[in-house]
Amino acid sequence: xADLDLVDFAxxxxxxxxxxxxxxxxxxxxxxxxxxxxxxxxxLYFGEDSGIGVRVLAKGGLGFGATNSxxxxxxxxxxxxxxxxxxxxxxxxxxxxxxEQAVVTNWSVPxxxxxxxxxVEEKIEEINHIDRELKDLKFKIPARYFxxxxxxxxxYFVNSExxxxxxxSPRVRLFYFLTVQHNGDxxxxxxxxxxxxxxxxxxxxxxxxxxxxxxxxxxxxxxHGKKSPEGKMDLVxxxxxxxxxxxxxxxxxxxxxxxxxxxxxxxxxxxxTPASVGQRVGSPLVNVCDDPTIEHGIAFYxxxxxxxxxxxxxxxxxxxxxxxxxxxxxxxxxxxxSNGSARASAYNVEAIVRMANTxxxxxxxxxxxxxxxxxxxxxxxxxxxxxxxxxxxNAKYAGREAYLIENGxxxxxxxxxxxxxxxxxxxxxxxxxxxxxxxxHAGFCGKSDPGQALDAALGGxxxxxxxxxxx
Amino acid sequence: MExxxxxxxxxxxxxxxxxxxxxxxxxxxxxxxIVISNRWRETTASAFIVYNKRVVAxxxxxxxxxxxxxxxxxxxxxxxxxxxxYAGIAKGPFKYDRLSVxxxxxxxxxxxxxxxxxxxxxxxxxxxxxxxxxxxxxxEHYLRTSNGVRGYDHRASLYLSIRALASPESSGHGVACATxxxxxxxxxxxxxxxxxxxxxxxxxxxxxxxxxVVFDPLIFGSLIDQVGGRAGAWxxxxxxxxxxxxxxxxxxxxxxxxxxxxxxxxxxxxxxxAEGVPTKRNVIVNKGILKTYLHNxxxxxxxxxxxxxxxxxxxxxxxxxxxxxxxxxxxxxxEECKDGLWLTNTWYTRFQSYVTGDFSTIPRDGIFRIKDGExxxxxxxIRLTDNLLNVWKSIExxxxxxxxxxxxxxxxxxxxxxxxxxxxxxITRSAE
Numbered sequence: 077x078a079d080l081d082l083v084d085f086a087x088x089x090x091x092x093x094x095x096x097x098x099x100x101x102x103x104x105x106x107x108x109x110x111x112x113x114x115x116x117x118x119x120l121y122f123g124e125d126s127g128i129g130v131r132v133l134a135k136g137g138l139g140f141g142a143t144n145s146x147x148x149x150x151x152x153x154x155x156x157x158x159x160x161x162x163x164x165x166x167x168x169x170x171x172x173x174x175x176e177q178a179v180v181t182n183w184s185v186p187x188x189x190x191x192x193x194x195x196v197e198e199k200i201e202e203i204n205h206i207d208r209e210l211k212d213l214k215f216k217i218p219a220r221y222f223x224x225x226x227x228x229x230x231x232y233f234v235n236s237e238x239x240x241x242x243x244x245s246p247r248v249r250l251f252y253f254l255t256v257q258h259n260g261d262x263x264x265x266x267x268x269x270x271x272x273x274x275x276x277x278x279x280x281x282x283x284x285x286x287x288x289x290x291x292x293x294x295x296x297x298x299x300h301g302k303k304s305p306e307g308k309m310d311l312v313x314x315x316x317x318x319x320x321x322x323x324x325x326x327x328x329x330x331x332x333x334x335x336x337x338x339x340x341x342x343x344x345x346x347x348x349t350p351a352s353v354g355q356r357v358g359s360p361l362v363n364v365c366d367d368p369t370i371e372h373g374i375a376f377y378x379x380x381x382x383x384x385x386x387x388x389x390x391x392x393x394x395x396x397x398x399x400x401x402x403x404x405x406x407x408x409x410x411x412x413x414s415n416g417s418a419r420a421s422a423y424n425v426e427a428i429v430r431m432a433n434t435x436x437x438x439x440x441x442x443x444x445x446x447x448x449x450x451x452x453x454x455x456x457x458x459x460x461x462x463x464x465x466x467x468x469x470n471a472k473y474a475g476r477e478a479y480l481i482e483n484g485x486x487x488x489x490x491x492x493x494x495x496x497x498x499x500x501x502x503x504x505x506x507x508x509x510x511x512x513x514x515x516x517h518a519g520f521c522g523k524s525d526p527g528q529a530l531d532a533a534l535g536g537x538x539x540x541x542x543x544x545x546x547x
Numbered sequence: 548m549e550x551x552x553x554x555x556x557x558x559x560x561x562x563x564x565x566x567x568x569x570x571x572x573x574x575x576x577x578x579x580x581i582v583i584s585n586r587w588r589e590t591t592a593s594a595f596i597v598y599n600k601r602v603v604a605x606x607x608x609x610x611x612x613x614x615x616x617x618x619x620x621x622x623x624x625x626x627x628x629x630x631x632x633y634a635g636i637a638k639g640p641f642k643y644d645r646l647s648v649x650x651x652x653x654x655x656x657x658x659x660x661x662x663x664x665x666x667x668x669x670x671x672x673x674x675x676x677x678x679x680x681x682x683x684x685x686x687e688h689y690l691r692t693s694n695g696v697r698g699y700d701h702r703a704s705l706y707l708s709i710r711a712l713a714s715p716e717s718s719g720h721g722v723a724c725a726t727x728x729x730x731x732x733x734x735x736x737x738x739x740x741x742x743x744x745x746x747x748x749x750x751x752x753x754x755x756x757x758x759x760v761v762f763d764p765l766i767f768g769s770l771i772d773q774v775g776g777r778a779g780a781w782x783x784x785x786x787x788x789x790x791x792x793x794x795x796x797x798x799x800x801x802x803x804x805x806x807x808x809x810x811x812x813x814x815x816x817x818x819x820x821a822e823g824v825p826t827k828r829n830v831i832v833n834k835g836i837l838k839t840y841l842h843n844x845x846x847x848x849x850x851x852x853x854x855x856x857x858x859x860x861x862x863x864x865x866x867x868x869x870x871x872x873x874x875x876x877x878x879x880x881x882e883e884c885k886d887g888l889w890l891t892n893t894w895y896t897r898f899q900s901y902v903t904g905d906f907s908t909i910p911r912d913g914i915f916r917i918k919d920g921e922x923x924x925x926x927x928x929i930r931l932t933d934n935l936l937n938v939w940k941s942i943e944x945x946x947x948x949x950x951x952x953x954x955x956x957x958x959x960x961x962x963x964x965x966x967x968x969x970x971x972x973x974i975t976r977s978a979e
Contacts, residue, residue: 113785118632119630154588340712425585463897470909
C-alpha cells in the first residue's frame, strides 16, 4: 500500500485551493486471472492497479483527476488540475451534493479460504478438472473457454466533511463459454458466476455441477429440441431470466443519473421520469430490489464510493415504481438523500450511480407448483441472446435452456424461444413468484464514458407470466 | 519511460524467461463531459513474459516496485502451465513509418470551444437538449522486446460524441474524429445530431417484417466493427465467430471489401502491434470473399501463415477498419430505397449463436420510414433481428464518401464507413 497520508493531504490541499468539497479515493487492486481455452492455458494475467482519484466541487463545477504516481508533487499537480477544470466549467446551475453524516470506519469481506493463500496452480487445476470432466462426456464440445478471475480491492476514502473509510473486498469470478455440436448443428452458451469472498466460492457455487449440467442440457436440446411454439401462452422463467430482467428493465431505468439525462449520450435515458414514482409498471406481486449488503453477492459493499452507508433499495414495490438509485449529486437535484449507489470501477474514474446485487424478491410459490398451473407454455431456465433499448422499454431474451410445458408437466426441450416484450407487458404478466432465490449470476455492467464495466449480481426467484406472446 | 520498458525486459530475461515484451504507456488524456471534466496523468507498463512456454501478462502501475513485480511475474510463470500453442514473438528490429502526431492536439489544454461549437450547431438545428463528451487522447508508447524491438509511438487525436434530443423520443447522434486539429469538425457532428433529432419528431411504433435498409455510417460502423472483431484468429478458435473455416468463402456481397490498416491515418493509427511488428494494410474481406484472419505470431503459426501485425497482449485485434467506398452518391443510395428504412445508430448487438451469426441489435436515435428515397415517417421501438453473414451478403450499394466513426460500446475500433443499402433485412418489435 502507498503512503495513505497522501490521500488526506489531497483533500486538505484541494480545500486550500478553493474547493468547497473534496474527496480522494485511493485504490489498490490485484487481479489474478487466467484463460483456459480448449484445455490450453492461453495466458495467466497478474496485475496490480493502484492510484488515487480526486473529485472536487469548486464554483459549482465538478472536476475529477487521477494519477498512479503517489508522490506529493504529482498529487498536488492532480489536485491543481481537478480544481482548475471544476472552476472552468462556469456552470449556470451549480452542482451540489445532498447532505451526509461523516463516517469513520473500516469494513472487509470475510474469506473462508483466503485468495492469497491458494496458489495459482491450485486454481488452474480446479478449472482443468472441470474441463476434463467436460471432455469425458460422450458428445462433442469443440470449443471450451474458461476465464477465472480473482480480484482483491483495498480502498481508502476520505472527504472534506470528515469521512475516512477503509475497506477490503475480495471477489471471485468464473466465466465460461461452451459450444456443443450434434449432427452439424450447434448450441452455444456463456455463463458468468461471481462471489464476494475467498476461494470457497467455486464449491459454494457448485461450479463443477453447474458446468456439466449445462453441457448435458445443450446436448439434450440439440438431440431432442423442437422449435419453440409461437403465440400467446404462459411462461415460467428461472432465476437467471428473472435476474436479467431485474437488471435491464428495472435496475437500469431507475438509475437517477439516467433518469436525469447524464448518461444520454452513452448508456441512454429511461422511460421513467422523476414524476413516475408511484406509477404501475408490473403486477402487485412484483418486488425488485437492489441490495449491496447481500452476503457474498459479487457487488457487496458496506459503504459506497461517496462514503454513504449501503442499504436495500426497493426499485419496484408491489408492482409500482418505488425508488431510484441515487448518489449525492442526483439526490440533491431530486430533493432527496443518497441511498448509497455511487461506485467506481477503479481509482481513475469518478463514482457514478450503479446497481449492485439486483433481484426479484422471492414469495412463496414452489417451481413445480407454478408449472403445474400451466396448461400450455414454456419454461425458460436460461437465455443466450439479450438486449434492450436505451430507454429500457423494449427487451429481448432468447432462450438457451427451455422446455415445453403441457398440462402442468415439463416436456421436451424447445430451442430459441424468444421473449420480445415491453417492460410493463413483461412485469404486468407476473402472476406467481417462487420461493427459490439465486443471486450469483455476475454481470459486467457497462456505463459512463470512459466506460466502467463493473461487477453486478443478477438474480431472483422464478416467476410465472400469464398469456404473453412468445416465438 | 524507455528505462522502465528496458528494465522489465532485462529483468525477465535475467530471471530465465525466453521472451519478454514491455510497452510503457504514458496517458495524458483529457475529457469534458456535460457534468464533469476529467484529467489523467498515468503511466502503465504492459508486460508479457514467457518462461518455458508459460505465458504471463500484467499491467504494472507502481514503477517504484518494478523489479519486485517482475520477479513475482516470473515466479507465477514458473508455477503455471505450458501453452503448447505459444510460438514466440516476432523477431526485430523493425523499421517503422515516420511518427505522425499533430503538435496542436498535444498542446491543446482546453476543449470547451469544441464542445460549444457542437452544442450550438445541434441547438440551431432544432434540438433542445444535448449530451456527450469531448476527448483529447494523448498517449506515448515505449516498446521493448527481448527479440530486438525498440519502438516509440505518440498517439494523439481529438474525438467528440454528441447526442441531441428535440423531445424525449426524438434524438440524433453525431461524432467527430481527427488526428489533425485542422480537420476536427465538431460543428458538423452537432449539425448532424441536431438535424436527425429534429427530423425524428413524433415517432410511431414500427412494424415487423423484411425491409430494405439504408445504413447511416454510424450504424454501418457497428456492423464493420463486428467483421473486424470476429475475424481475429483467437476469436475464431474460441468459437466466437461465424468465420471459422470460411477463408476463401463468400461472407458478403461483391460490393464489400473490408480492410484493417493500423498504418493509415486514423484515430486508431499505431506504428506497431504489441509484439512490435509494424502495422500494415490487411484486406479481411475482398469483394465479398474472406481473405484472412487477423494474427499474432502464435495464431499465425497455428494457421500456417504469417502474422498480420495485429498482436494484442493475448489475442490479435483489429487496429483501424474501413469499408472500401462504393460508387454511389448518398442520394443514389436513398433513391434506390423504394420502400424501406433509414437507420442512423444502434446499440446492444448480441448473438444467439456466434458460430451461425444469428444476432439482433437495437436501432436508436432517428429511425425513418423511406419511400422512393424520401422520408415519409418516423418510427421507434424496433429491433434488427437477422444473421450477420446474411446482412453482409445483402449489401447492394455503398456510397463513395465515408465518415470516420467510433462510438461508445458499439464501434470499438476506429472505422471508416460509407452509407450502405441492404436488401430484405429482418425487423422485429415487442409483442402486444
